[in-house]
Every structure is written in structure tokens, then in C-alpha cells.
Amino acid sequence: MPEVGTKDLKWEELVPGRVIASQTYLMTADDIREEAEAYEDYNPIYSDVDFASKSDIGYIVAPFYITLGEFLPPLLKADLKMGVNTVYASSIKECFKPIFIGDLITKTLSVEQTYEKRGKKFLVWRIEWVNQHGELVKRHLRTSYWVGTPQPLIGMDRTGRQVVGS
Amino acid sequence: MSEPRKTQYQVSIGSETAGRRTLRYEDIEVGDQLPPFTKWITFQSAIRFGRTYKDVFSGHINAKVSEGQFGVASMPVQGAVVEAGVTPLVINWLRSAKPWLYGGRQESKFIQIVLPGDTLVYHGTVKEKRAEGSAKQVTVDVYAENHKGEKVMVGTARVSF
Numbered sequence: 001m002p003e004v005g006t007k008d009l010k011w012e013e014l015v016p017g018r019v020i021a022s023q024t025y026l027m028t029a030d031d032i033r034e035e036a037e038a039y040e041d042y043n044p045i046y047s048d049v050d051f052a053s054k055s056d057i058g059y060i061v062a063p064f065y066i067t068l069g070e071f072l073p074p075l076l077k078a079d080l081k082m083g084v085n086t087v088y089a090s091s092i093k094e095c096f097k098p099i100f101i102g103d104l105i106t107k108t109l110s111v112e113q114t115y116e117k118r119g120k121k122f123l124v125w126r127i128e129w130v131n132q133h134g135e136l137v138k139r140h141l142r143t144s145y146w147v148g149t150p151q152p153l154i155g156m157d158r159t160g161r162q163v164v165g166s
Numbered sequence: 167m168s169e170p171r172k173t174q175y176q177v178s179i180g181s182e183t184a185g186r187r188t189l190r191y192e193d194i195e196v197g198d199q200l201p202p203f204t205k206w207i208t209f210q211s212a213i214r215f216g217r218t219y220k221d222v223f224s225g226h227i228n229a230k231v232s233e234g235q236f237g238v239a240s241m242p243v244q245g246a247v248v249e250a251g252v253t254p255l256v257i258n259w260l261r262s263a264k265p266w267l268y269g270g271r272q273e274s275k276f277i278q279i280v281l282p283g284d285t286l287v288y289h290g291t292v293k294e295k296r297a298e299g300s301a302k303q304v305t306v307d308v309y310a311e312n313h314k315g316e317k318v319m320v321g322t323a324r325v326s327f
Contacts, residue, residue, distance in 0.1 A: 038215045039250040040205070045263055056188060056264045064266055065250040069219030087236060088245035090275040098267040147235060 005081040011146060014111050014123055021074035022108040029101050032062045039065060062099035071125050071142065074109035086123060086144035097137045104132035112141055121146040188262040191295070191302040191327040200290035200306065203255040209282040212243045242279035248286065248319050249274040252308050255288040256323050269303070269326025277317050285313040290323065302327040 025031070029047070036046035044051035045061060052060045075081070099105060112126035122145050129138035170178040212226040221227060225235030226244050233239045252272055257263050280286065290306040297303075303326050310319040 035218060038218045039247060040211060040214070041250065041254055043254065043257065043263075054186075056186065056262050057267065061263065061267060063250075064253045064263075064270055064272070065246065067218065067246060070246065072219040072221075085235075088276060091245075091249065091273070093249075093272045093274075095267050095270045 005076050005079045007078075007080050009075065009080050009085060011114070011121060011123075014114050016111050016113050018111045020071075020080070020109040020111070021077040022106055023073060023077060024104060024106045025068060027062065027099055027101055027103045027105055029060060031068070032060060032066070032099075032101065035066045035068070036063050039063070057098060059100050064093070064095050066099065066138075068105075068107060070140075071109050071127060074107070085147055087147055088142065088144050089122070090143045092139075092141045094139045095137070096139075097131070097135060099129070099131070099137055103137075105137070106130050186261065188264075189260045191297070191304065194292055194295065194304050196292050196295060198292040200255055200259040200292075200308075203251060203258060203288040205251045205254075205286045205288065205310075207243050207247070207280055207282055207284045207286060209241070211247055212241060212282065215244050215247050236279065238279070240279075240281050242281055243284075245274075245276050245319075248276065248280050248310060249321075251286060251288045251310055252290075252321070252323050255290055255308065256306070256325060259290065260325065265304075265325035265327050266323075269324075271324040272321060274319055274321040276319050280312065280318050284318075286310045286318065287313075293322070 033047040036043065041063060043063075045055050045057070046063055047060065049060060052058070107127060107129050110126045110128075112124040113122075114124070115122050122143055125140075125142045125144070127138075127140040127142065128136060131137050171181070172178055209227075216222075216224065216227050223231060225232035226241055229239040229241055232241045236242055249272065252274070253266065256266050256270075260266070288308065288310045290308045292304060293307045294305040295303075296305075303324055305322055305324045308321050308323050309317050311317050
């Protein structure tokens, strides 16, 4: 059953430096394989132990683009509705060290910056990933523009059909 | 060049001892073109990616919400799916994921929406090589265009050796 947040994300509450939530994940082989498959990337370095052992990294490794749901699970953890009020505009992604099976990764979502440009409001999320050794392994600065109050959400009636409405 | 090895049925087989030919910093020249990478975008692309964050209602998978969120009912695929195409572009070129996962950096800017049914072709050209001490980095200009030849994403990818 999909879990949903109940509070609207409000522009006024997006204060730079505000930490929305941190979440810790134990990376499994399934997490890595499923994420690569979600992007339709079937490079066996993300799923095949034998293949990966012969690569120059030597192990199955998480793909550069891994998100584990990006900013949405932390929003949900803070009981905030998913971000249907933003449109992804640009990003900077950095990978400092690879993420392997068994790593304990803490992902933290915070507000980096908000600004207005040519009549549009922009929001920059900072998402940082730290491993069990306290090393920063990934950083993502994600800029989106704000399209306003969440648009009509889709609910479900008692027959299971999707209906427009909050 | 040595003759390819053949089986008793005259089937040619590759060398079992030859090493992996990954690109090194010294092998790369400014102006080099990366082999293009093609990615097909389907409605399933958005659904599959949406499942990673339990998306059951966003404008990427629901036409009604799409109209409110993006101004069109055509359910654009997530930007994350579009930018992720740079990873296979880079790894296929280098024949290694190492320089991308140890110090890789990607900057992306989305130019226009990508819809189910689009075919994206990713291109890259080496823009700069930089060596400072033991750190060696190569920066590549990248972009993705759709099947109409329109750019949908532009940016850079940096790898570290």
C-alpha cells in the first residue's frame, strides 16, 4: 500500500540550511540491481558477481546515478507530500567513492538555496550520502523550479479506480 | 598480429589471457568524440523508475496530474532517467567504471521534456584534460538529443584517473 505524506511542502518553510530528514540504508545486492534496472541499465557490474570480480573495481558496485528514491523518502519521513509541486531543472552530481554491498549509507536531504529568477522561483536541494566510515561518498545539488501549490492529487475510490482529488 | 585461435570446428575464439583495454588518461585527447549511446524512452521507463520512490500519482505516470504539474497531459519521463544515460555513455567509452565512480562529476541542465516514445542519443566530446600532482581529470561536454534532433539535456561529465 503506498504511504503518503499529509503536509503540503510550503515555499515559506524552505529555509536554506534546513535539514528535512536523514535516512540510513544497508546496501544490498537487490538495492543495487533494482536501481540499475529501474534505469534500464543492464551493465553486469551492478548485478553479476563473477563479471564484477573481473572488473577493475573488483566487486558489484552501485551505479553513479543511484538515488534510492532521491528526495522523496526523506520528504515522506518528514510527513511531507511528494514533490509534485516542483519541476527538475538542473543538477550537479558527484561521486567521491563507490558504494558497495554491505555499506551503511546515511542520506541527508536539506535545503541548499532558494531564489527567484525571471519571475520563477527556484529551489536547490542538497542530498549527501555518507558511509559507515563517515566518508562523504556522494553529493547531489538538485535545482527545481516551483510550480506552486500541489496540483490535484490522485486518490483512489473503493473500487480501486484512480480519481482526481486530494 | 597473432592468428585468432580456432576450435576443432573452426570457430574463432578470443584470447583468454589478453588484458582489459581500458582507456587511460594518456590515451585521451581533447576533441575526442565518445561513441554515442542510445536510450529508448517508454511509458514503462517512467513507471519503473517511479517504483524506486513509490510514485503512484505524479505527473510522470498520470495524465491528469501531468497537466497540472508540467502544463501538458503527455507524462514526461523523470529528469533523473534522462540524466542517467550519461553513465553508460561514459562507462562504454572508458570500458571501465572506475574513473567515473572515484571522483566523477556530472552537471546537467534540462532543455525540454522527454516523452514516452522518444529515442534519445547521447553524445560527448572531450573538452579539457587537467593534471595537478597525482590528480588527473578529463572533462567531457555531453548532450542528449531526441529523435527529431532537438537537444533535451546538456551538460558536462568529469572523470578522474
